[in-house]
Amino acid sequence: MSERIDKSWVVFDSIENDEHDRCVDLFRRPDDSFGFEAFRRDVEDEGRWTPVAYHSGISYASREAAMTAAVAAVAWLEAALRRRQTK
DSSP, rough: OTTTTTSEEEEEEEEEEEESSSEEEEETTTTTTEEEEEEEEOOGTTTTTOSOOGGGGGBBBSHHHHHHHHHHEEEEEHHHHHHHHOO
């Protein structure tokens, strides 16, 4: 788990791209707000997930609102979600 995701936040979904080198985590905070963060995993980082933006600082009132914002912010996410639904 990235340092940008607080240990008190509960990740309820983690979506990877087909290459398994990009990921979006969606989470719930103890105050019942929601958020997301985007990550990359590269060889030079020894395979660790590294945040690529500062999305986790924004709060959303619902899971759906966080997911909608994530899809709008992360170019590959919508296609990954479509592929997930067909599996």
